Amino acid sequence: MKQIPDHSPDRFERRWLAESIRLLEAGRGPLADADAVRASRRAGGEFEDRVLVRALVLGEREGLLDALRDWRGFERLGLLIVALLALLSGFGMALGVLGDGTRPVNVVWALGGLLGLHLFGLLIWLIGMSLGGRDAGGLLGKGWQWLARRLARSASSILLGRARTDFLASAGLNRWALAAVTHLVWLLALLGAFVGMVLLFMLRGYQFTWETTILSGDFFAGLVAGLGWLPGMLGLEVPDVQTVQASGVGIVASEDARRAWAQWLLGCVLVYGVVPRGLLWAGCQTWFRRKRAALTLDLGLPGYLVLSDRLMPASERIGVTDPDHSASARGSSRQTHLPGVGAPTIVGIELRPERAWPPAIASGVIDGGRVDDRLQRKDALARLAAMPPARLLLACDARLSPDRGSLGLIGEMSACAADCRIWLVDGAAPDNARLGHWMEGLAGLGFEPGQIISGEEQALKWLAHGDE
Amino acid sequence: MAMSDKMPSAVRIALVGHTNTGKTSLMRTLTRDGRFGEVSSRPSTTRHVEGARLIADNEALVELYDTPGMEDPVALLEQIDALVDAARQSGESLDGPASIARFLELPEAEGRFEQEAKVLRQMLASDAGLFVVDARDPVLAKHRDELALLGRCARPLLPILNFVRDPEANEPAWRDALARLGLHAVIRFDTVAPERDGERVLYGKLATLLDAYRPAFEKLIASREREALARRGAGVHLIAEMLIDVAACRLRVEADASELASAIEGVNQRVRSREQACVDALLSLYRFGRDDVETGLLPLIEGRWEDDLFNPETLRTMGVKLGGGAAAGAAAGLGLDLMVGGLSLGVATAIGALAGGGWQTLRHYGDRLRGKLAGHQELTVDDAILRLLALRALDLLSALEARGHAAMTPFKQAAEASADWREGLLPPSIASARAHPEWSGLFGTMALEPEREAVVGALATELGKLGAAGA
Numbered sequence: 001m002k003q004i005p006d007h008s009p010d011r012f013e014r015r016w017l018a019e020s021i022r023l024l025e026a027g028r029g030p031l032a033d034a035d036a037v038r039a040s041r042r043a044g045g046e047f048e049d050r051v052l053v054r055a056l057v058l059g060e061r062e063g064l065l066d067a068l069r070d071w072r073g074f075e076r077l078g079l080l081i082v083a084l085l086a087l088l089s090g091f092g093m094a095l096g097v098l099g100d101g102t103r104p105v106n107v108v109w110a111l112g113g114l115l116g117l118h119l120f121g122l123l124i125w126l127i128g129m130s131l132g133g134r135d136a137g138g139l140l141g142k143g144w145q146w147l148a149r150r151l152a153r154s155a156s157s158i159l160l161g162r163a164r165t166d167f168l169a170s171a172g173l174n175r176w177a178l179a180a181v182t183h184l185v186w187l188l189a190l191l192g193a194f195v196g197m198v199l200l201f202m203l204r205g206y207q208f209t210w211e212t213t214i215l216s217g218d219f220f221a222g223l224v225a226g227l228g229w230l231p232g233m234l235g236l237e238v239p240d241v242q243t244v245q246a247s248g249v250g251i252v253a254s255e256d257a258r259r260a261w262a263q264w265l266l267g268c269v270l271v272y273g274v275v276p277r278g279l280l281w282a283g284c285q286t287w288f289r290r291k292r293a294a295l296t297l298d299l300g301l302p303g304y305l306v307l308s309d310r311l312m313p314a315s316e317r318i319g320v321t322d323p324d325h326s327a328s329a330r331g332s333s334r335q336t337h338l339p340g341v342g343a344p345t346i347v348g349i350e351l352r353p354e355r356a357w358p359p360a361i362a363s364g365v366i367d368g369g370r371v372d373d374r375l376q377r378k379d380a381l382a383r384l385a386a387m388p389p390a391r392l393l394l395a396c397d398a399r400l401s402p403d404r405g406s407l408g409l410i411g412e413m414s415a416c417a418a419d420c421r422i423w424l425v426d427g428a429a430p431d432n433a434r435l436g437h438w439m440e441g442l443a444g445l446g447f448e449p450g451q452i453i454s455g456e457e458q459a460l461k462w463l464a465h466g467d468e
Numbered sequence: 469m470a471m472s473d474k475m476p477s478a479v480r481i482a483l484v485g486h487t488n489t490g491k492t493s494l495m496r497t498l499t500r501d502g503r504f505g506e507v508s509s510r511p512s513t514t515r516h517v518e519g520a521r522l523i524a525d526n527e528a529l530v531e532l533y534d535t536p537g538m539e540d541p542v543a544l545l546e547q548i549d550a551l552v553d554a555a556r557q558s559g560e561s562l563d564g565p566a567s568i569a570r571f572l573e574l575p576e577a578e579g580r581f582e583q584e585a586k587v588l589r590q591m592l593a594s595d596a597g598l599f600v601v602d603a604r605d606p607v608l609a610k611h612r613d614e615l616a617l618l619g620r621c622a623r624p625l626l627p628i629l630n631f632v633r634d635p636e637a638n639e640p641a642w643r644d645a646l647a648r649l650g651l652h653a654v655i656r657f658d659t660v661a662p663e664r665d666g667e668r669v670l671y672g673k674l675a676t677l678l679d680a681y682r683p684a685f686e687k688l689i690a691s692r693e694r695e696a697l698a699r700r701g702a703g704v705h706l707i708a709e710m711l712i713d714v715a716a717c718r719l720r721v722e723a724d725a726s727e728l729a730s731a732i733e734g735v736n737q738r739v740r741s742r743e744q745a746c747v748d749a750l751l752s753l754y755r756f757g758r759d760d761v762e763t764g765l766l767p768l769i770e771g772r773w774e775d776d777l778f779n780p781e782t783l784r785t786m787g788v789k790l791g792g793g794a795a796a797g798a799a800a801g802l803g804l805d806l807m808v809g810g811l812s813l814g815v816a817t818a819i820g821a822l823a824g825g826g827w828q829t830l831r832h833y834g835d836r837l838r839g840k841l842a843g844h845q846e847l848t849v850d851d852a853i854l855r856l857l858a859l860r861a862l863d864l865l866s867a868l869e870a871r872g873h874a875a876m877t878p879f880k881q882a883a884e885a886s887a888d889w890r891e892g893l894l895p896p897s898i899a900s901a902r903a904h905p906e907w908s909g910l911f912g913t914m915a916l917e918p919e920r921e922a923v924v925g926a927l928a929t930e931l932g933k934l935g936a937a938g939a
Binding site: 044045046129172257299300301302305306308309312313315316317318319320321322323324325350351352353354372374375376377398399400401402403404405406408433435437 | 486487488497499500501504509510512515516517518519521522525526527528531532533536537539540541543545546578582583586589590601604605606607608609610612636641654670690695698699701702703705706749753755788812843921
């Protein structure tokens with residue numbers, strides 16, 4: 001097998017490669033794969049293993065393996081760009097929501113700005129997933145795919161991209177891949193926002209407030225306490241009721257109150273933003289990886305089935321175990337004929353039982369009988385040898401295959417007569433391929449074509465009167 | 469190869485019989501190796517012993533040995549009888565295998581009886597023999613002597629009646645003769661075109677004869693059946709692909725007559741070559757090479773259909789009624805789906821298509837509306853042609869499954885099962901393909917969307933049910 005270069009593709013990538021080769025062959029017709037098939041058969045294993053080896057060898061030759069490595073690079077590059085954008089936009093979001101510190105920060109409004117879009121997107125994703133929609137992968141994931149596609153412009157890359165999408169979609173995995181990317185992007189954006197907030201809180205002084213027209217202060221106290229309960233469990237500070245009430249009335253200058261508000265905001269972003277997205281990302285990623293590793297080729301597809309005979313033959317040849325030594329041993333031994341003077345004789349050799357015997361022979365012609373088994377052969381030969389006939393007619397079934405045994409018998413019998421002809425019974429039947437084989441076999445015994453007769457009337461006439 | 473070293477215990481079967489009865493053909497059929505040995509109508513084509521292993525699931529289960537034909541059993545049996553008599557006179561009693569072994573030491577085993585000696589030697593080295601009979605031959609003394617010789621090898625022998633479907637076959641005579649020799653388990657198996665479950669019966673009988681190897685034969689049966697099923701699934705998938713390709717095809721043309729005619733011919737040509745591509749794919753799926761002996765038995769000429777797809781006569785012989793479009797004068801088989809006709813598909817179809825295809829369908833209808841305003845017409849392939857394509861392909865598939873024998877009675881097998889395709893409603897997948905011109909690969913640019921794959925899959929399932937009912 002050809003050497004597999006470093007960064008050799010993993011199992012999924014090899015299957016992906018096989019799918020690409022299948023698509024390529026579906027469009028372009030079968031590739032010349034003699035060496036690939038050889039390599040695959042040498043590698044052995046299950047049918048899928050063999051398909052993968054073949055695809056690897058072909059993929060290397062067709063440049064798909066290189067394209068696959070490029071694709072891996074493009075994917076990483078695309079992810080990197082998206083990740084950077086996410087971090088930056090998260091940071092920008094923090095900046096936008098908190099402002100430059102000249103105006104007090106409306107805490108509820110700020111929290112909504114930081115988490116609202118994320119929670120809305122999450123809700124949409126959850127609804128999409130629970131409805132089982134194909135497109136529920138998340139917009140951000142699609143953006144990343146689009147970017148990777150933009151980067152990969154060569155024909156091979158496009159083929160690989162299509163093969164990958166189709167392959168993953170066949171197991172419903174595409175949406176998990178897209179979901180994982182979407183969650184990752186959100187995770188990075190929220191982390192960016194979190195880091196941005198920490199930096200801003202460190203370097204700028206913010207005042208916190210909340211506003212309402214119709215709601216009561218108690219409502220906000222409850223809201224803050226409720227939202228802060230979970231971050232509070234993690235040890236983060238939560239503004240107490242007095243602070244909340246006071247922040248609603250005017251600016252609270254106390255340092256404790258400011259710190260409590262800042263920590264409450266950070267805690268909320270962490271617990272309701274970063275953590276769920278992180279968990280979902282890890283979950284989707286794990287699920288996707290596990291499912292992807294278990295994803296096997298659909299070997300029932302015509303593109304693979306046509307390979308099964310060559311990659312995994314139903315049989316293998318053992319070869320010749322007992323070779324032929326006879327250098328065409330069937331010698332053509334021209335017989336020496338006895339000077340026969342006896343009455344003309346007819347003998348039926350290996351005729352069908354349903355054939356009536358003897359035929360309408362003239363008087364004076366001896367019926368030598370049917371000859372089939374060992375005893376009949378012996379008897380007939382003995383009788384012929386005792387009184388060799390002047391003319392001997394041997395009736396043979398032209399529909400049988402002439403074999404060495406029958407030809408040998410004919411040879412022995414014809415030697416016992418001064419003149420011998422062969423009557424090929426049913427030899428006139430159309431498209432009888434065996435007639436030609438008889439001619440050849442009899443020629444080997446020294447019979448001329450003229451000594452072989454296929455018409456009954458003609459045969460019997462010769463027997464009664466000889467050549468006239 | 470390496471496999472053989474690990475599997476010393478594969479059951480060995482010798483294929484024996486008179487000369488020119490089809491032993492090598494049987495070998496080819498069982499090994500799925502169309503290039504094994506040499507096959508011709510000439511007697512004594514095979515003059516050596518050649519073996520092959522049957523493999524299932526990576527395991528070599530059975531070894532088959534093709535042997536030369538027996539040609540002079542009468543003289544050979546006489547010689548061996550003489551050996552036995554001579555031994556008896558010197559006070560030694562030779563049983564069957566011993567007498568054969570004694571013969572194999574004689575110089576005649578290397579000379580006059582070389583071919584027969586090879587058969588007997590292989591028989592002694594095997595666990596069982598398959599005695600291949602050309603059922604068209606009468607039962608003659610030489611055949612009986614052959615069976616007597618093989619009987620002396622003391623190995624189970626399973627007679628296989630080849631060419632039983634030939635009108636000249638003497639099946640009862642052979643069964644009677646074999647029964648008289650104590651061979652009651654006899655099977656019919658056409659070596660070139662075996663019946664659908666021929667192999668299963670063959671291996672089943674062998675499993676009964678060789679009980680110790682039953683698991684191996686059962687494994688082989690299971691594996692071959694799985695393979696047949698998978699192959700069939702792939703076959704209907706290929707047919708479904710073709711039908712979707714053709715059904716989805718939609719071509720916009722200018723309304724003037726000459727342009728229309730050339731466009732119709734263009735589409736016809738594409739449909740023809742699409743069908744040919746499907747035929748080629750089916751042939752290669754079922755391992756038929758264009759030059760194979762068996763391919764001659766298919767309802768094709770040199771790998772092509774005899775009758776042109778767009779000949780109205782072809783439709784008539786297949787029992788497909790001409791649809792509206794074709795009857796309206798487009799004898800070429802292309803229905804003229806005018807813009808109005810397209811919209812009159814009805815609200816239900818449009819809504820169904822929308823549900824399945826999303827905004828692309830909307831765009832599609834929008835395009836068509838624009839086309840109408842610009843005075844264009846649209847060509848689609850008529851239903852009748854689709855029906856014909858489906859019927860012919862299904863018919864070929866069943867012929868291929870039976871490795872040719874169905875071809876003797878073309879279009880008969882599919883007859884009962886495919887009434888739906890002849891005149892019933894076409895499956896819904898065809899209707900959805902009609903609404904998606906981008907799914908058609910007829911003009912080279914096809915969108916391989918998951919929806920298209922789903923529709924192809926659904927159609928394949930539908931076709932699969934049909935074919936199974938015809939089986």
